Amino acid sequence: MTRTAITAAAVSILALGLAFGPAPALAAKNSASIGMQLEPPNLDPTGGAAAAIDEVVYANVFEGLTRFGADGSILPALAESWEISEDGLTYTFKLRTGVTFHDGSAFDADDVKFSLDRARADDSTNAQKALFADIASVEVVDPATVKVTLSQPNGSFLFNMAWGDAVIVAPETAADNAAKPVGTGPFTFAEWVKGDRVDLARNPDYWGEPVSLEKVTFKFISDPTAAFAAMMAGDLDAYPAFPAPENLTQFEADPRFSVIIGSSEGETILAMNNKKAPLDNIKVRQAITHAIDRQAIIDGAMFGYGTPIGTHFAPHHPAYLDLTAQSAYDPEKSKALLAEAGVTDLTLTLKLPPPSYARRGGEIIAAQLREVGIETEITNVEWAQWLEDVFKGKNFDLTVISHTEPMDIGIYGRDDYYFQYADPDFKAIMADLANATDPAKRTELMQAAQKKIADDYVNAYLFQLPRTGVADAKLKGLWPNSPTQANDMTGVSWEE
Amino acid sequence: MSIATSTDRTFLRMALGHPAFVIGFVLSSFFVALALISFVWTPFDPTKLSIANKLQTPSLHHWFGTDHFGRDMFSMIMVGARVSIAVAFVAVGIGMIAGVPLGLYAAARRGSFIDELIMRGNDLVFAFPSLLLAIMITAVFGPGAINAIIAIGIFNVPVFARLSRGAALSLWTRDFILAARVAGKGAARISAEHILPNIANLLIVQGTIQFSLAILAEAALAYVGLGAQPPLPSWGRMLADAQTLISLAPHMALFPGFAIIITVLGLNLMGDGLRDLFDPKLRRER
Numbered sequence A: 001m002t003r004t005a006i007t008a009a010a011v012s013i014l015a016l017g018l019a020f021g022p023a024p025a026l027a028a029k030n031s032a033s034i035g036m037q038l039e040p041p042n043l044d045p046t047g048g049a050a051a052a053i054d055e056v057v058y059a060n061v062f063e064g065l066t067r068f069g070a071d072g073s074i075l076p077a078l079a080e081s082w083e084i085s086e087d088g089l090t091y092t093f094k095l096r097t098g099v100t101f102h103d104g105s106a107f108d109a110d111d112v113k114f115s116l117d118r119a120r121a122d123d124s125t126n127a128q129k130a131l132f133a134d135i136a137s138v139e140v141v142d143p144a145t146v147k148v149t150l151s152q153p154n155g156s157f158l159f160n161m162a163w164g165d166a167v168i169v170a171p172e173t174a175a176d177n178a179a180k181p182v183g184t185g186p187f188t189f190a191e192w193v194k195g196d197r198v199d200l201a202r203n204p205d206y207w208g209e210p211v212s213l214e215k216v217t218f219k220f221i222s223d224p225t226a227a228f229a230a231m232m233a234g235d236l237d238a239y240p241a242f243p244a245p246e247n248l249t250q251f252e253a254d255p256r257f258s259v260i261i262g263s264s265e266g267e268t269i270l271a272m273n274n275k276k277a278p279l280d281n282i283k284v285r286q287a288i289t290h291a292i293d294r295q296a297i298i299d300g301a302m303f304g305y306g307t308p309i310g311t312h313f314a315p316h317h318p319a320y321l322d323l324t325a326q327s328a329y330d331p332e333k334s335k336a337l338l339a340e341a342g343v344t345d346l347t348l349t350l351k352l353p354p355p356s357y358a359r360r361g362g363e364i365i366a367a368q369l370r371e372v373g374i375e376t377e378i379t380n381v382e383w384a385q386w387l388e389d390v391f392k393g394k395n396f397d398l399t400v401i402s403h404t405e406p407m408d409i410g411i412y413g414r415d416d417y418y419f420q421y422a423d424p425d426f427k428a429i430m431a432d433l434a435n436a437t438d439p440a441k442r443t444e445l446m447q448a449a450q451k452k453i454a455d456d457y458v459n460a461y462l463f464q465l466p467r468t469g470v471a472d473a474k475l476k477g478l479w480p481n482s483p484t485q486a487n488d489m490t491g492v493s494w495e496e
Numbered sequence B: 001m002s003i004a005t006s007t008d009r010t011f012l013r014m015a016l017g018h019p020a021f022v023i024g025f026v027l028s029s030f031f032v033a034l035a036l037i038s039f040v041w042t043p044f045d046p047t048k049l050s051i052a053n054k055l056q057t058p059s060l061h062h063w064f065g066t067d068h069f070g071r072d073m074f075s076m077i078m079v080g081a082r083v084s085i086a087v088a089f090v091a092v093g094i095g096m097i098a099g100v101p102l103g104l105y106a107a108a109r110r111g112s113f114i115d116e117l118i119m120r121g122n123d124l125v126f127a128f129p130s131l132l133l134a135i136m137i138t139a140v141f142g143p144g145a146i147n148a149i150i151a152i153g154i155f156n157v158p159v160f161a162r163l164s165r166g167a168a169l170s171l172w173t174r175d176f177i178l179a180a181r182v183a184g185k186g187a188a189r190i191s192a193e194h195i196l197p198n199i200a201n202l203l204i205v206q207g208t209i210q211f212s213l214a215i216l217a218e219a220a221l222a223y224v225g226l227g228a229q230p231p232l233p234s235w236g237r238m239l240a241d242a243q244t245l246i247s248l249a250p251h252m253a254l255f256p257g258f259a260i261i262i263t264v265l266g267l268n269l270m271g272d273g274l275r276d277l278f279d280p281k282l283r284r285e286r
Helices: A002-020 A051-057 A109-120 A224-233 A245-253 A282-291 A294-302 A331-341 A356-371 A383-392 A409-413 A424-435 A439-455 B008-016 B019-040 B073-108 B113-127 B130-141 B145-154 B157-172 B175-182 B187-223 B235-245 B251-278 B280-285
Strands: A031-036 A066-068 A074-076 A079-084 A090-095 A135-142 A145-150 A187-193 A197-202 A215-220 A257-272 A346-352 A374-380 A398-403 A460-472
Touching: A031 A051, A031 A224, A074 A079, A090 A109, A109 A135, A109 A145, A224 A245, A224 B235, A245 A257, A245 A460, A245 B235, A257 A282, A257 A356, A282 A331, A282 A356, A282 A374, A282 A460, A294 A356, A294 A460, A346 A356, A346 A383, A356 A374, A356 A398, A383 A398, A409 A424, A409 A439, A424 A439, B008 B019, B008 B251, B019 B073, B019 B251, B073 B113, B073 B145, B073 B157, B073 B187, B073 B235, B073 B251, B113 B157, B130 B145, B130 B187, B145 B187, B157 B187, B175 B187, B187 B235, B187 B251, B235 B251
Parallel strands: A031 A215, A346 A374, A346 A398
Antiparallel strands: A066 A074, A079 A090, A090 A145, A135 A145, A187 A197, A197 A215, A257 A398, A257 A460
16 A cells, blocks of 8 residues: 555656656756866956956956957947047047946946046055056046046057056955955856855846856866866866867867867967076077977977967067077077087076976976086976966076967066066067057067067067867857957857 | 794794795795896887887887887886886885884883883874875975885884884893893993894784885886986886776886786785794694
8 A cells, every 4th residue: 555655656756757857957057168278366347367258257347448359350349439549648548328337237438437546556455556557637527538648658548557556446346356346247146155166147138249158157276187077077068278189189089069269368388588698698599499490399288379479479479570480499509509608518407397388398398408518407397386486586498488468478578577678678668669650660679679588589489379278169159369368258258 | 932943944844835925925035036137138229219119008019008108118117117126125124224223222112211202203104194204205305216216215203113113112021131131241332132023023024015005106107207317218108108098008107006016915915924934823723
C-alpha cells in the first residue's frame, strides 16, 4: 500500500521532471558570463590604476565626455559634440540631455565640472593625473554646455578624455564608487561577490540605444587551465583576453567557439638597464638585439600569435614605422659587436614576471643569448617582487615585459624610469609632440621618436602582444582589439 | 644488534630475498644510473631549443617526445634526475650532519637546559609546515637550486635530531655503555664510538625515507617556480610547464610525473625493505 504510493509519487515526480526539465534551455539567452584573469581591487576607474577596473566598468557602467571606439577612434559619449578654438586652448563641449545617473539624479554640466576638478585636484587619487595636467579651468556655461580652457595646446586632449580615468561621476555618489559604482552607462552595478564575480544588469533608463544583454557577469578565473576548462564546460561565454595561447588551436578546431585575434597596445620588450655596465654601452645593447630571433619567440612563447616590432610603437597605429630590419636576427653581427665592445664572459640577470609571454619568452631569449656567448641567470619573480625589485629598485640587467598602455612611447623620456634611458634629445621630441596639434607634424614627431629609441637600441623590441580572445560562436559584438583596457558589452548580443 | 654482527654475505642473501627491497633498489638505481649517465651522455642537448620541433609525440628519434620549446624530453628527464637526486642528497646530508650530532648531544645531556633548548628548537622548526618553511626561505633568499637545498635541509634537521636522541636515550641505560663509562670514556667518545654505530641502521632507513620526501619537496618547489631555475631542467618545473598543454601534449606531463612517482616509490620500498632487514626480530624469524 505505502510502497505503491511512494512508487506513484516517484513516477509522477519523474514525469514532471521530464516534462519541465529541458524547457528553460529553449528560452533565448540574454545574459553573458565573461572571463577575466584578474579581479579589480575596486570598481572606481578614477581611483585606481588596475586595468581590471576598466575591464569591468569602462563603457558599461561609466562614460566620459568622449570614448574609444572598437577601432581606437575617439567617439562622442556624454559630450554630443565639441568646438575647439583657433588657438587650441578652449574646448566647448555640448552635452547630451536627458541623461540620468543610475541613482536617478540627472546628469548636467555641474557633474562634468565636478569630475574634472576632482580628478585634477591636488589631493586627487586619480592614477593618471597627467591626463588632466593641461586643464587650466572648467566653466559651466549652461546645464548642457561646458567650456574647458587649457594652459597650453594639447593635441591629445580628446584622446585623454576618453580614458577610463576621465569618466564623469556624480558628486553625491563619487565617494562610494569603489564598492558601489554609480555611472551613466547602459549597465548598472548589481553585485560583487569578492573573489568570484561582478554582476551588471541592464539599465532600463539608458539615454542611448538600449543594449541587448539583460545581465553581464564578469568572472575572475586567473588559472589558464581552469579558464580552459570553464570555457569548454560552457560556464563562460567568452574570455576576451585568454591567457594561454597554446589552447587557442583547440578552440579553433571546435565549432562551438570562435577565436578572436586582435591587436592590443602591449609592446612586449626585453628591457635593458641602460645605466648599468656593460649595458650602458650601446654596442652591447645592439649585440643583444641582433642575438634575438623574434619569430622563434613568437612561435615558441606565443604559439605563433604576435607581430614582430622594431620599436616601441603599436603596428596598427597609422604613424608606426617598421624598424624590425634594423635589429634583425644576426648572431654573427652580434658576436662581432660584442668583440668590438671588448666584452667577454658576460653574465646578465634576467628577471621574469609571471605571464607566460615573459616566462617562456625569457627562456627562449636566454637560449638565444647563450648562442652568442652571453650567459643569463634567470629568476622568476612574482608581480609584487617585479614592481619592487625591477620597476622601483632598478635592480636588474634584463627583464621581459609588455607595456600595455596606449601610446606610451613617452615613458622613454621619463627620468628615473626603470630602464633608465631619459635621453635629452628624446625628451625634446616629446616636448615638441605635446605642443603639436597639426596631424602631419605629430606623425613626423612620433616617427622621429620611434627612430631615436631604435637607433639607441634602448631595449630589444620583441613583438606586439596580440589580444587573443575566445567566445561562444553565437556571441557577437565583442571588441576584437583593445584600444584601451575594456570589455565593452554595449554592442554584444546573442545570434538568433 | 648492529650491522657489523652479521657478515656482509648473509645480509646480501637476505636482501635479495626481500622483494620490496629488490624492487625499490632496482627502481631507485635506475634513476641514479640515468643521472650519472647524463653527466657524460644525453641523446640531445637538454637546453637546446628547437622551436620548429615543438610538442612532438614520443618516437624512436625523441623517446619521450619534445616539449613546447622542442627540447628532448628524455634528455631533460635524465638531467632532471641529476638535479632532483643532487638536491635531495645534499639536503638529507645537511639534515644528518646537523641533526645527528644535535640529537646525540641532547641525549648525552638529557634533562639539562641544553637538551631542552635543542629539542624545543626542533619543535619550533617542526611546527612550521615544511613546504611553507621552504617557500619562506626561497622567498627571502631568492629561488634557485642552492636555496632549495638549504630550505629542504633545514627541515630535515629536526627529523634526524629527534630520531637520534630517542634512540640514543634508550642506549644510554644499557650495560655496555655503563662499561664504557667505567672505562673512563667521555660522553662525546661514547656517543661517537658506541651510540652512533648502534643507531646507524635507523639513520639509514630514515635517510632513505627523507630522501624520497626531499625529492617530492624539490619537485613541489620547482613546480611553484622556487626550485632550480631555467635552463637547468627540473621535474617539478617540467610538470608546471606541461600544465596548460596537458590536453594538447599529455606526454609533457606524463613523463616527468612518472619519473617522480617511480623514484619516490622506489626509495620508499627500499626504505621499508631496509627497515625489515635491519630489524633483529624479523631477522631471527627468517
